[in-house]
Amino acid sequence: GAVVSQHPSWVICKSGTSVKIECRSLDFQATTMFWYRQFPKQSLMLMATSNEGSKATYEQGVEKDKFLINHASLTLSTLTVTSAHPEDSSFYICSAHRTSGTPYEQYFGPGTRLTVT
Amino acid sequence: GQNIDQPTEMTATEGAIVQINCTYQTSGFNGLFWYQQHAGEAPTFLSYNVLDGLEEKGRFSSFLSRSKGYSYLLLKELQMKDSASYLCAVLDSNYQLIWGAGTKLIIKP
Numbered sequence: 470g471a472v473v474s475q476h477p478s479w480v481i482c483k484s485g486t487s488v489k490i491e492c493r494s495l496d497f498q499a500t501t502m503f504w505y506r507q508f509p510k511q512s513l514m515l516m517a518t519s520n521e522g523s524k525a526t527y528e529q530g531v532e533k534d535k536f537l538i539n540h541a542s543l544t545l546s547t548l549t550v551t552s553a554h555p556e557d558s559s560f561y562i563c564s565a566h567r568t569s570g571t572p573y574e575q576y577f578g579p580g581t582r583l584t585v586t
Numbered sequence: 587g588q589n590i591d592q593p594t595e596m597t598a599t600e601g602a603i604v605q606i607n608c609t610y611q612t613s614g615f616n617g618l619f620w621y622q623q624h625a626g627e628a629p630t631f632l633s634y635n636v637l638d639g640l641e642e643k644g645r646f647s648s649f650l651s652r653s654k655g656y657s658y659l660l661l662k663e664l665q666m667k668d669s670a671s672y673l674c675a676v677l678d679s680n681y682q683l684i685w686g687a688g689t690k691l692i693i694k695p
Binding site for chain 1: 616617619626627628629630631634673677681682683685686687688
């Protein structure tokens with residue numbers, strides 16, 4: 470199969486601090502990873518597309534200076550929420566695309582629940 | 587604009603059959619995905635349709651009509667564990683996934 474892990478699975482932080490979330494593809498190389506945010510009872514909202522070795526592409530309305538994305542290797546992408554505020558509390562999910570299997574199928578990590586107090 | 591419509595919530599009885607519809611209007615079409623998402627968990631892949639017709643996979647089937655911009659997910663022999671949200675997503679002309687809001691399916695004994 471294609472396994473994607475995320476760490477941490479949940480985190481509580483104080484307002485104004487920064488939090489880093491890691492997304493790893495465990496058994497395949499992912500040239501492209503995606504970061505989503507999901508608020509309660511809402512659908513997935515794509516935040517950015519992360520490409521290995523290049524700058525991430527952010528969706529309209531997503532602040533790239535607040536949500537820093539680094540995709541330094543074919544198996545790891547990180548999302549750093551800088552100067553977090555309570556409104557950033559959400560469920561953050563990453564996914565990875567691999568070249569084999571169903572075209573453009575995304576394999577999702579288990580998600581990270583962020584609570585900013 | 588791009589739009590995907592699904593019912594917000596559906597209720598069905600254990601052992602029965604339920605059909606979840608999805609209509610879409612997107613800039614281009616390169617396939618349609620159905621994902622299942624249990625509360626507090628990440629989505630898991632159910633099906634992918636790129637050609638018209640019905641794809642059957644065990645208790646789950648997915649249908650696509652490109653001319654009508656329409657798909658449905660059919661769940662048979664419903665089990666309590668099928669209670670989840672079902673997300674429809676379309677791959678547009680830029681190969682970007684456009685997500686529907688999801689349908690929350692409630693299974694009653």
